[in-house]
Amino acid sequence: MSDNSNQQAAPQSEQPLSHDDIRNFLPAKNCLDGKTILVTGAGDGIGRVAALTYARYGATVLLLGRTSSKLEYVYDEIESFGGKQPAMLPMNLEGATYAEMQQLEGLIHKEVGQLDGLLHNAGMLGQLTPLEMYDVDTFAQVMKVNFTATFMLTQALLPLLKDADNGSVVFTSSSVGTHPRAFWGAYALSKQAVEGMSDIFTQETQNTTNLRFNCINPGGTRTNMRAHAFPGENPMSLKTPEDIMGGYVCLMSDESIGVRGQVVALQPKD
Numbered sequence: 031m032s033d034n035s036n037q038q039a040a041p042q043s044e045q046p047l048s049h050d051d052i053r054n055f056l057p058a059k060n061c062l063d064g065k066t067i068l069v070t071g072a073g074d075g076i077g078r079v080a081a082l083t084y085a086r087y088g089a090t091v092l093l094l095g096r097t098s099s100k101l102e103y104v105y106d107e108i109e110s111f112g113g114k115q116p117a118m119l120p121m122n123l124e125g126a127t128y129a130e131m132q133q134l135e136g137l138i139h140k141e142v143g144q145l146d147g148l149l150h151n152a153g154m155l156g157q158l159t160p161l162e163m164y165d166v167d168t169f170a171q172v173m174k175v176n177f178t179a180t181f182m183l184t185q186a187l188l189p190l191l192k193d194a195d196n197g198s199v200v201f202t203s204s205s206v207g208t209h210p211r212a213f214w215g216a217y218a219l220s221k222q223a224v225e226g227m228s229d230i231f232t233q234e235t236q237n238t239t240n241l242r243f244n245c246i247n248p249g250g251t252r253t254n255m256r257a258h259a260f261p262g263e264n265p266m267s268l269k270t271p272e273d274i275m276g277g278y279v280c281l282m283s284d285e286s287i288g289v290r291g292q293v294v295a296l297q298p299k300d
Contacts, residue, residue: 249297
């Protein structure tokens, strides 16, 4: 990422937030009021907690995931604490077509009227094995969910996002995306590709729109995916998704205007 890429859209009298500022962000009440944010993988793990957190800070949350029953549970949770009425958008990113994603954009435009933020959280781990032994069908599946579908959905939703006053797209990366690691195969390559995609989108939009693109690396977090990747690890030694939500809220809030093209590690020592 270019060192000065996050300088382009900064307010004239202010400097963009540093990565430490983002990691340690303490959200103000209702800091997301008036915003509509779509979260992929919203039925479980970090996506579920992010959706609930965005709703607690005043956002209208669009819940996208492949399992309707999980989305219904998150929907009910938001309503239980008096959050703004969310919407459920069942979609299996592995099989979804670009035409279906364009239809989704039209539905949001018609029924909601705006889209201010997009958190790409849905992901698939795949195999932990040498590349020479990697199953090619699994490789294609991981790349579709983690990268290709992420690109397709972003492109399909760009018309709405560009219309927002200060739209924000947040991709999910990983330490093995920033620094590819042996045996992590398609997962590492997909996350490396996501970081590159965020950088390219930034370069192509930073001088002509208010839209910003950034990546979050959540670090080792207590999720089912982490448990599958590190079966011998004590989950109680890890931060919970709730522990790292300050960064997720920051990058969706107007406090992060001017932060562009960054990969923010929420647990930089992980």
